[in-house]
Amino acid sequence: MKPLAFILSLAFASSAFAGTLTITPTTTLAIQTSNNTSASSTFFGTSNGNPAPRNISKLPIRELLYAGATTKIYVHVQPWFGKSNHINIGYNSTDSAQAARQVNDMISRGVDGLFVDWYGQGNSFINTASLALFHQAELHSGFKFGIVYDGGALKGASSPTSRVISDLTYAYRTYWNSASYMRRDGRPVVMFFSVDSFNIDWNKVRASVPGNPILVFRNSGGFTKTQSSGAFGWVGISSDPSNMGIGYLDNFHNTAVSKEPKLGVGSSYKGFNDTIAAWSAHRVVSQQCGQTWLSTFASIGKHYSASHQLEALQIPTWNDYEEGTEIETGIDTCVSISAKHSSGTLYWSISGGKENTIDHYNIYISKDGANLMKLAEQAVGTRSMNLTGYSLASGTYKLFVQAIGQPSMQNKMSNAASMTR
Numbered sequence: 207m208k209p210l211a212f213i214l215s216l217a218f219a220s221s222a223f224a225g226t227l228t229i230t231p232t233t234t235l236a237i238q239t240s241n242n243t244s245a246s247s248t249f250f251g252t253s254n255g256n257p258a259p260r261n262i263s264k265l266p267i268r269e270l271l272y273a274g275a276t277t278k279i280y281v282h283v284q285p286w287f288g289k290s291n292h293i294n295i296g297y298n299s300t301d302s303a304q305a306a307r308q309v310n311d312m313i314s315r316g317v318d319g320l321f322v323d324w325y326g327q328g329n330s331f332i333n334t335a336s337l338a339l340f341h342q343a344e345l346h347s348g349f350k351f352g353i354v355y356d357g358g359a360l361k362g363a364s365s366p367t368s369r370v371i372s373d374l375t376y377a378y379r380t381y382w383n384s385a386s387y388m389r390r391d392g393r394p395v396v397m398f399f400s401v402d403s404f405n406i407d408w409n410k411v412r413a414s415v416p417g418n419p420i421l422v423f424r425n426s427g428g429f430t431k432t433q434s435s436g437a438f439g440w441v442g443i444s445s446d447p448s449n450m451g452i453g454y455l456d457n458f459h460n461t462a463v464s465k466e467p468k469l470g471v472g473s474s475y476k477g478f479n480d481t482i483a484a485w486s487a488h489r490v491v492s493q494q495c496g497q498t499w500l501s502t503f504a505s506i507g508k509h510y511s512a513s514h515q516l517e518a519l520q521i522p523t524w525n526d527y528e529e530g531t532e533i534e535t536g537i538d539t540c541v542s543i544s545a546k547h548s549s550g551t552l553y554w555s556i557s558g559g560k561e562n563t564i565d566h567y568n569i570y571i572s573k574d575g576a577n578l579m580k581l582a583e584q585a586v587g588t589r590s591m592n593l594t595g596y597s598l599a600s601g602t603y604k605l606f607v608q609a610i611g612q613p614s615m616q617n618k619m620s621n622a623a624s625m626t627r
Contacts, residue, residue, distance in 0.1 A: 229573055232580060234578060238578065239617075245259035245296070253481070254528075256527050257536065260617075262537075263565060263612060263613055265613045267315055267521075270503035271507070271516075271519075280471075281524035282354065283524045288301075291484070293482065293528055304338075305335070305341075312349075319349055325359040327373055327380075329358075339351065352397070353381060355373065355377075355401070358400070383417075393417070393418050421436075422435060423436075425439070437458075438471035439520070442455055443491055447491060448494070455474075456509075459509040462509075472516050478491040479491070479530030536611075539559040539611055542556065542557050543607055552590060561587070564612065567610065569606070572604040572622075573601070605622070606620055
């Protein structure tokens with residue numbers, strides 16, 4: 207339900223220009239349709255569901271959660287792009303300017319922090335990229351940085367336990383003492399990904415690593431790992447691409463509730479498709495034109511509420527282009543919008559996708575088709591707007607309808623509808 211202020215703003219928009227309407231451009235068509243994300247404009251999309259970056263909705267991602275949610279929202283970041291063994295997405299993860307763009311983009315979407323997929327101190331490229339993100343996080347009060355220790359750091363290690371201890375001791379010295387590092391009850395949080403195949407003495411890790419970290423493992427079984435202080439959810443994958451993995455999420459969130467007060471980090475995602483990855487297992491979770499994104503958020507409301515909050519949520523992922531989970535470029539809704547003017551009324555229609563991926567419509571007017579003035583907002587479900595109450599000087603005008611997407615979904619602009627007065 208829209209807040210009263212939104213409803214009043216619509217009423218104001220309908221009456222504010224009674225009398226002569228002076229068209230004073232406040233934006234441009236180029237701005238409203240151009241890439242407003244941290245993704246590279248030289249990236250043109252891939253076959254596994256990563257769209258070319260374009261104008262997306264910067265409404266807070268929190269709006270997709272249950273009413274009254276205070277959940278901290280984090281994104282999972284892959285810091286290895288620019289290496290020759292990964293696909294070219296138009297940027298280098300070690301570039302501090304790119305790290306700044308990414309953190310600023312995250313903040314603009316209402317994200318509270320990031321977890322970086324970290325391969326330990328021995329992987330110079332990934333650690334350099336992690337440090338770039340870390341230093342950017344430190345520039346923004348309240349924005350948090352965390353580490354997901356990846357099992358890739360343990361390949362070839364003669365003693366995985368010793369490697370974990372050495373790497374986490376480095377993390378203690380380098381990351382954990384920062385006020386920007388993610389903590390729970392004053393203790394630094396470190397999560398672990400794909401470490402189950404290694405023989406690790408977690409009791410020794412606990413006894414040897416300084417800082418008294420909270421150890422968090424993947425999937426619902428992570429709650430029962432030795433020395434576990436919690437678990438985090440990931441993507442639910444089945445043999446059926448149309449299966450959104452809601453069953454996986456239900457199991458994880460049910461288990462998280464039952465294991466409180468251990469830390470349960472929930473999960474929501476847009477889909478999964480690793481068919482272009484070098485390690486492809488041909489696993490696919492269809493995005494269904496944004497419905498998977500909406501449904502995975504909605505499923506959280508079955509387990510949590512304003513009176514029983516989900517403490518933290520991690521979105522897998524911010525930028526895993528190779529497994530088709532990235533939200534950096536925005537989520538494709540498959541929506542197209544067309545507009546026309548007839549006898550003083552602006553009409554529009556949508557096709558290709560579902561209207562539940564749209565938050566509202568912005569109506570623009572222009573003299574030249576390039577410089578725009580916002581005329582009004584209209585709620586979803588609306589398909590026309592009467593313009594006869596607006597007094598305009600004689601001439602030809604261009605009208606545009608922009609469908610503003612749900613959080614992190616693509617915004618779509620209509621064609622120019624001509625109107626002559």
